[in-house]
Amino acid sequence: MPNIPQLPVSSWIDKLVDWLASFEGFFNGVTNFIGGIINGFQWVFDLLPIWLFMILVVGGTYWLNRKTKHWGLIAFEIVGLLYIWNQGFWRDMTQTLTLVLTSSLIALVIGVPLGIWMGKSKVFETINKPVLDFMQTMPAFVYLIPAVAFFGIGMVPGVIASVIFAMPPTIRMTDLGIRQVPADLIEAADSYGSTSWQKLFKVQLPLAKSTLMAGVNQSMMLSLSMVVIASMIGAMGLGNKVYFAVGRNDAGGGFAAGLAIVILAIILDRITQAINRSKIPKS
Template sequence: MLNLPKLPLAKWINAFVNWLTQFEGFFQGVTNFLNAIINSFQWVFDLLPQWLFVVLIMAITFYLNRKKQKWSLLILELIGFWYIANQGYWRDMTQTLTLVLTSSLIAIIVGIPLGIWMAKSNRVRTIVNPILDFMQTMPAFVYLIPAVAFFGIGMAPGVVASVIFAMPPTVRMTNLGIRQVPHDLIEATDSFGSTSWQTLTQVQLPLAKSTIMAGVNQSMMLSLSMVVIASMIGAMGLGTKVYFAVGRNDAGSGFTAGFAIVILAIILDRVTQSFNKQKNK
C-alpha cells in the first residue's frame, strides 16, 4: 500500500454543509412551500369520510379496469382499507399517503423534464448519469443528515429525502423511453415541418408514455419505502408506528403497522399500473 496522506474529506463536507446553512431564508422558503403542498393533501384526506375515500378509490380502480373486470383488486382494496381502519391506522395511512404523493409529484415535475433533457443531449446524459448513480446507491440514512440540517424535522425533510431517493427511476425511464422512439418517425415529422415542441408532445411523449409511467410507478414505490426511515426525522405516518414498535421491541405492533404499509403499497402499485394500461390503449 502506498503511504499517501489521508484527505480530510469529512471536514470538507462539514464545512460545505455549514456554509450552506447560512442561506436559511432560502431553505425556510422551500420548507414552507413543501408544507403547503403537504397540508393541502392532508386537508383533503381529513375532509373526506372514510367510506367516501374508499368509494372513490374503488370507483377509480373500477373505471381503469372496467373492461377486464378485475374484481379481485376491488376486493383487496375493500379488505385492506377495512383492516387499516380496524387497527386504528387510518390517520397514519393518510399521512403516509400524503408523504408519498408529495414526493412523487415533485419527482415527476423535476424528473420528467430532466429525462427529456438527457434524451436530447448526450452531454447532459454524461453529466447526469453519475449523479443518478450516486442518488440510487447512497444509503438512504445518509440523506437524513443534510435534510435535518437544512429543513429541520417534520414532514418537509422527509419529503426532500424521499425525492432524492425516489427520483432516479423517473429520470432514467423518461430518457430511455424517448430515446427508444424510432428515428424514422422523427424524420417523418421533421419532413412535414413539425417543430421540436410538436415532435416532443405529439410523437415522442405519447410513444414513450408506457416507459415513463413505469418509471413513475417505481419512484412511487421507492418513496413509500422511505416512510419508515423518514419517521426518524419526524415524518408522521405508518412508519412512525413501525419505528416506535422497534424501540419498544413490540413485534405485534410492528407487524400490524408493517402489514398496513404492504397493503397501501400493493394498492398504489396496482392502481398506477392500471392507469398506465388504460393510457396505453
C-alpha cells in the first residue's frame, strides 16, 4: 500500500489523552476518592498487629470451611504468612493486598451493574462484548501510560490500570449469571406480579450469585497479576520487590518476593471460593 499514507493512530490517541487530561478537576477528584479507599485499607492493615491479622485470616478460613475442615489449607496459611513475616515482606504484602482489594472492590461496584445491564439488554451486550475483549487483550502495560497522565504516579494509577484489566470477568460472569436463570423462574416471578427490581433482587441476583462470585474471584486473581506491572508506575508492595529484583538481576530476591505473591494469591483464592460455596444443600 505505497500510496496510502500511514494512519496517524498514535497522534489521534495522544490528542484524545491530552484532551481528557484537561479535565483535571475530575481526575483529581477520582484520585482523591480512590486514594481515600487505599489509605483506609492501608490504615487498617498497619493498625492490625501481625499476630491478630494471622488469627483473623486463619480464624476466618476455619469459620468459612467449618463444615469441611480444611486443615491443610489452614496449615498452609500459617506457614505462608509466617514466611512472609520472616522475609520482611509484611508491609509490602499488606500494600499489595490493599491494591488488590481496592481494585476488586471498584471492579465489583462498577462491574456488577454493568453486567446486570448486559444481562437484561441484548443491545448493550452486543455493544459491550467487543469493548470487554479490548479491555482484556490490550497488553496491560499500555494502560499505565494514560493512567500516569491522568492520575500521576503511585498507587492510584496502579489501581485504575488493575481495574480496567481485571473488571471484564466480573462483568461477563454477572451477565452470564443473569442469563442463566431458568426461564420458568423468570416466568414464575413475572406471573406473580414482580416488578423489574423485585425480580432482580429476589430472583435473578440471588440465583446469579455463585456465577457472579466466580467472576469476582477471577477479577481478584487478575488484579493480583497486575501488581508487578503496577509497580512500574510507583505502586508499592510485593510487585515493587520483584520489579527491583529484575532491575538488579537478583534471582533470589525475585523468587523470594514472587513466592509471597503466590501465597497471597492462594489465600485470597481459597477464601473467596469458600465465601462462594453454596449454603443450599444439593439433592
